[in-house]
Amino acid sequence: MGEASPQVTKVTTEVLRNMKQAKVPIAVLTAYDYLWARILDSAGVDVLLVGDSLGTVVQGRDTTISVTMEHILYHAELVARAAKRALVVADMPFMSFQTSLHEALRNAGQLLKQSNAEAVKLEGGRPVLDTITHLTDAGIPVMGHLGLTPQSIHKFGSYKVRGGNEEEADQIFDDAMALQDAGAFALVLEKIPVELAARITAALSIPTIGIGAGPQCDGQVLVTQDMVGLFTRFKPRFVRRYLALEQTLEETFRRFVADVRQREFPSEDESY
Ligand code: KIV
Numbered sequence: 561m562g563e564a565s566p567q568v569t570k571v572t573t574e575v576l577r578n579m580k581q582a583k584v585p586i587a588v589l590t591a592y593d594y595l596w597a598r599i600l601d602s603a604g605v606d607v608l609l610v611g612d613s614l615g616t617v618v619q620g621r622d623t624t625i626s627v628t629m630e631h632i633l634y635h636a637e638l639v640a641r642a643a644k645r646a647l648v649v650a651d652m653p654f655m656s657f658q659t660s661l662h663e664a665l666r667n668a669g670q671l672l673k674q675s676n677a678e679a680v681k682l683e684g685g686r687p688v689l690d691t692i693t694h695l696t697d698a699g700i701p702v703m704g705h706l707g708l709t710p711q712s713i714h715k716f717g718s719y720k721v722r723g724g725n726e727e728e729a730d731q732i733f734d735d736a737m738a739l740q741d742a743g744a745f746a747l748v749l750e751k752i753p754v755e756l757a758a759r760i761t762a763a764l765s766i767p768t769i770g771i772g773a774g775p776q777c778d779g780q781v782l783v784t785q786d787m788v789g790l791f792t793r794f795k796p797r798f799v800r801r802y803l804a805l806e807q808t809l810e811e812t813f814r815r816f817v818a819d820v821r822q823r824e825f826p827s828e829d830e831s832y
Pocket of ligand 1: 610
């Protein structure tokens with residue numbers, strides 16, 4: 561399988577393209593700090609996405625809108641410090657790339673220079689084409705994001721499936737082609753019908769990474785805290801919970817509290 565093999569020592573955008581060609585599914589999870597990133601990287605996750613989902617799962621907000629460049633810079637730096645094999649992709653927060661090409665380049669450049677991320681992700685279709693070209697021309701790899709784009713929640717008014725009717729599906733399909741032409745190296749497809757994701761995946765030469773977009777995408781992404789059952793405020797249908805970590809941790813912390821109350825911690829062995 562050569563360069564497409566999961567055995568590669570460093571995942572690059574080229575490795576991801578080769579994985580698509582070799583039909584090796586790409587595994588992507590979110591990471592926001594050093595400790596989690598180290599485990600995810602050792603486990604063979606191909607891409608660590610420093611998502612603006614940190615607004616909800618780390619900061620406890622209702623949306624991702626309030627996430628700033630400073631937040632992403634800080635968390636991307638922690639993740640990049642841990643990642644040895646995985647490609648580190650940093651999300652561009654709401655309003656960090658929309659105001660001007662100059663501002664977008666300055667912010668994306670800062671994510672690579674200051675936090676050592678290796679690529680950026682930005683949400684949107686036609687309106688961001690020039691931005692993607694501008695960044696890739698400057699040597700910054702860009703991952704696109706279509707379908708449900710959480711930064712536009714106030715425009716759409718809900719988190720429901722996108723591309724459910726023919727007109728919207730055609731728009732997303734056309735946007736996907738245009739994003740590839742503009743220079744994107746991969747595309748996240750969020751919460752769109754399986755058939756639409758399959759059609760886009762077949763038509764593109766760059767990899768698609770699905771989240772609620774069915775099994776035929778070239779890769780899959782989940783928010784790590786969702787899939788380990790640590791963030792439980794709500795559970796979209798596309799989340800598979802591999803663990804019930806919130807429960808396990810709460811039980812563990814209760815045991816600690818009980819041990820302290822009963823003077824069973826520390827023991828003689830744990831003392832000097
Ligand atoms: O912010 C994020 O974590 C994301 C993924 C859910 C794709 O955009």
